[in-house]
Amino acid sequence: MTTATKTKMTLVQAVNDSLKCAMRADDSVLVLGEDVGPKGGVFLATDGLTAEFGEERCFDTPLSEDGIIGVGIGMAMNGMKPVCEIQFQDFIFPAFDQIVSEAAKMRYRSGGQYTVPMVIRTPYGGGIRGGLYHSQSGEAYFCHTPGLKVVVPSNPYDAKGLLAAAIADPDPVLFLEPKALYRSSKMEVPDEEYIIPLSKVATVIDGDELVVFCYGAMVPVCTKAAERVKESRGASIRVVDLRTLMPLDEEAVLDAIRECGRVVTVHEAPRFCGFGAEISALAAEHAIEYLEAPVKRVTGFDTPFPNTLEHYYMPDTRRVVDAIEEALDF
């Protein structure tokens, strides 16, 4: 048995590595988007792809998000596996109709005759001084759309394996990359291709007094908060990284709620109709008899994303610790 080799890499390098593995393994995988070609993408996620696979398989498109996704859908309907890049998640809305009305509904409206095995990769979230239009977290819009899968990795290892799963998936997957974590840390990542199944949560820290549900860039924030509460008062806090928001690993979420009895949800997106509301509703519908405190939601404000006051808008360790303590002390 050979020992698998590993390389230390950042999250964005893991995305790049996953794309290369998929493109080497399958000629039908191709990449399209704005500046993804020779430049390698504004975050370098597609660095080297055009050089290795040619202009046919990794190409720059006109500046048209609606076109990128619409063309990707047509390619996917006709046997290709396109990986479309939307430069910032904030720029996805010109393509909202193609994603929501076309990609998400194609299998259903055709009775399964036409399908869209396509991945839409896009960097989301704050923490880069990007203001209103380079910082948003739009996952709730897409989780509300039947027919779409929504995946959010939180570390390099998961990013590589989840992206591989997304590319192999027979349905359209929105792959939200936490740009705040693109280069924040490095991690050992296997060189060979591997798959992390969609719709499976990961328990980042185990614990049984309270569970924090989070994803993407909020995972390190919540991990730190849990450690801090453990240090300050010895409380046993579980941190669950949801990883796939749609379809959600409902059973694992409900098990964690029942085992811990106290729940905090954390996301950057606004609170109203945010993903935390869905977790809260699941708890209320299916596990209310286990709850020992009201579900706490730590979120962005119900405002557009600010620029100068970004650090107040974003949930930070301080706010998460506060919510955990309130739930523990209820």
Added chain:
Amino acid sequence: MSYRVAFPDGLDVFRLLSDDGNQTLSPPQKELGIEGFSTLNPPLPPPEECLAIWRAMTTTRIMDDRMMKLQRQGRVAFVGTSTGQEAAIHGSGAVPGQDDWVFSALREGGVAIQRGMPIDEYISHMFGNANDTAKGRQMPNHFQCKDVNFPSWGSVLGTQLPHAVGAALAMKQRGEDNICLAYTGDGATSSCGFHSAVNFAAVTKAPVVFCIIDNGWAISVPSANQTKSRSYATKAKAYGLPGLDVDGNDPLACWSAVKMAADRARRGEGPSLIALRTYRMGGHSSSDDPSRYRQDAEVAHWAGRDPVSRFEQYIYAGDIAAKAELQCYRETREEEILQGVARAEKVGAPSLETLVTDVFADPPRHLRKQVVEALKLVAEKGEAEAIAGKFPL
């Protein structure tokens, strides 16, 4: 008096058949095409092809009449007819081969039949019954047939055009010489899908033929209020594409223009934009009353330019087929459609289980739970009450 609602009279359109259908016109002496699209040596459909085009036009005419009657009787929920546009639709629809793909809009469903979609499948879709390949999920008039490479359209106009570009790029990437024929109406030329698709196709040299069926009206908005371009084909110039305005009631010209564009795409020379100028004789749909927004005189003018009788005149004049032969086909087709309707009406609705299939390849846990709950409710409390609402537009 101008009966063109769209453009000033005097615009040179490409035509090969005289108004009365009695003769073919000599090809135009000057180039009519935009950005290098040559019209000096246009191909003509051979007699057998003409007959096939006429059969498709006739089938659509009969099918539309029957569906409209069924709608008025309350047996079908919605119909969007193609009456008056049959030459544009089936002259162009005859061009793509079996391995090519066709992306349609509201009024090109007849092209699916022209390409080999069984009539029963077409009618089952109109009823949304259990035999509908789309499992009753779309409104009527959103036809699909995978066997003939004919995906259905979504109701958001223009969205199918980028799909055609993508499907064409997949063909190009695999080194096939297949093409996509992408239909749109005049209204959707204002949509972002149109702009994205045409520009994208031009830049990537995708093997696509964009075919604008300009029937003068987008529901109640005339082409004059849809664009200030001199014609729809003029738009090709801005995208750096070849284009051509065609007499859309002349099936020879429609076939010829789209054939030239398709051959070009097949040779790797990229996309073209063909505008077929015709007229929507009926309302936008079975729910529309066009007398609220257009003049009777205009409709009467176009009634005198009926593409089916014009083409029949050509068929007789050229001795392609005799009157009796056409009459016999008409009667046979009418009977087939009537029998198809009778069969389709006996087929029930898709099962309740299909509510949650095909959202994803495999229904996830939450959908399996939701359908179990729905089935349980039916078992305990009976069927859901029928909805009384009628489609408004």
